[in-house]
Amino acid sequence: MKKHNFSAGPSILPREVIEETAKAILDFNGSGLSVLEVSHRGKDFQAVMDEAVALFKEILNIPEGYSVLFLGGGASMQFCMVPYNFLEKKAAYLNTGVWAKKAMKEAKGFGEVVEVASSADANYTFIPKDFTIPADADYFHVTTNNTIYGTELKGDLDSPIPMVADMSSDIFSRPVDVSKYICIYGGAQKNLAPSGVTFVIVKDDAVGKVSRYIPSMLNYKTHIDGGSMFNTPPVLPIYSAMQTLRWIKAQGGVKEMDRRATEKADMLYAEIDRNKMFVGTAAKEDRSRMNICFVMAPEYKDLEADFLKFATDKGMSGIKGHRSVGGFRASCYNAMPKESVQALIDCMQEFEKLH
Numbered sequence: 581m582k583k584h585n586f587s588a589g590p591s592i593l594p595r596e597v598i599e600e601t602a603k604a605i606l607d608f609n610g611s612g613l614s615v616l617e618v619s620h621r622g623k624d625f626q627a628v629m630d631e632a633v634a635l636f637k638e639i640l641n642i643p644e645g646y647s648v649l650f651l652g653g654g655a656s657m658q659f660c661m662v663p664y665n666f667l668e669k670k671a672a673y674l675n676t677g678v679w680a681k682k683a684m685k686e687a688k689g690f691g692e693v694v695e696v697a698s699s700a701d702a703n704y705t706f707i708p709k710d711f712t713i714p715a716d717a718d719y720f721h722v723t724t725n726n727t728i729y730g731t732e733l734k735g736d737l738d739s740p741i742p743m744v745a746d747m748s749s750d751i752f753s754r755p756v757d758v759s760k761y762i763c764i765y766g767g768a769q770k771n772l773a774p775s776g777v778t779f780v781i782v783k784d785d786a787v788g789k790v791s792r793y794i795p796s797m798l799n800y801k802t803h804i805d806g807g808s809m810f811n812t813p814p815v816l817p818i819y820s821a822m823q824t825l826r827w828i829k830a831q832g833g834v835k836e837m838d839r840r841a842t843e844k845a846d847m848l849y850a851e852i853d854r855n856k857m858f859v860g861t862a863a864k865e866d867r868s869r870m871n872i873c874f875v876m877a878p879e880y881k882d883l884e885a886d887f888l889k890f891a892t893d894k895g896m897s898g899i900k901g902h903r904s905v906g907g908f909r910a911s912c913y914n915a916m917p918k919e920s921v922q923a924l925i926d927c928m929q930e931f932e933k934l935h
């Protein structure tokens with residue numbers, strides 16, 4: 581039976597990327613060696629790293645003066661690297677979910693942290709709109725897509741100070757004005773690669789300004805200077821990331837990813853709003869196109885486990901909602917085909933007919 585992979589992360593990758601990665605595991609560039617067993621400093625892998633960085637910059641239209649890094653440690657490591665490198669006195673954070681809160685917690689160890697606004701009291705079902713960003717803070721941190729709650733910032737905010745963004749779950753799903761940010765980071769395991777690598781876009785002249793000592797591995801300058809090779813980088817996920825970037829470019833780049841994301845999300849939200857058995861959990865204006873969260877309507881609440889089984893039996897995988905929201909979450913990342921979204925809609929309609 582065909583499986584439709586709605587997992588929130590690690591998550592669906594283009595089939596071509598998985599096939600190319602499998603080929604390189606068996607024989608990397610016709611070398612007779614696996615990509616798993618060659619030096620990261622060899623010319624073949626250096627070419628992979630160079631292409632991944634070049635495509636990253638090209639596809640996101642990253643201006644001059646920025647570096648793209650591929651590091652270990654996950655987005656969670658960036659929660660501490662960001663304040664380590666950029667927080668001298670004060671930083672501002674927008675609290676839109678558990679990941680934003682975790683980022684904020686780490687920053688508190690380095691200086692004053694201003695929570696400009698929070699939707700915690702409403703279980704993060706919306707993104708706060710009216711807030712003031714302190715003009716004297718070192719940076720303003722946002723989480724552009726809230727993977728757990730299914731809310732998304734629809735574009736780049738205006739800020740009087742440079743922004744830092746966690747784009748773990750929406751990178752490459754829309755064009756980004758990188759010049760508004762000094763740092764954009766994310767775990768790659770949603771829209772880019774298998775888990776194990778973290779991407780960081782960092783403005784070169786924003787680093788080296790804080791007065792504290794920064795351990796080498798946590799210092800962006802180390803990795804900028806070392807071309808992400810200060811230590812052994814996560815070779816295999818970087819290889820897959822390079823393949824995904826080729827795929828995104830071949831499909832038409834972020835403009836096309838953006839168009840597809842809206843098309844798929846519109847289809848599924850239209851069904852959630854039409855179908856009497858389901859209700860969306862996020863405020864309509866903030867609905868994420870990447871993580872579509874919904875629950876059973878109150879009068880059908882008892883049927884949650886039944887629908888999960890019904891959909892799973894029809895090949896839907898990974899649609900169980902996060903424990904802090906409940907219900908269902910259909911993650912529709914870049915590689916998710918429209919046909920899979922349609923298959924889920926068909927399931928919802930069949931289930932409705934049965935009840």
Ligand SMILES: Cc1ncc(COP(=O)(O)O)c(C=O)c1O
Nearest residue numbers: 654655656679727746748749767
């Ligand atoms: C928005 C966001 N930030 C951070 C993380 C944490 O990423 P990692 O597991 O790579 O540390 C996640 C993981 O799901 C996420 O969705």
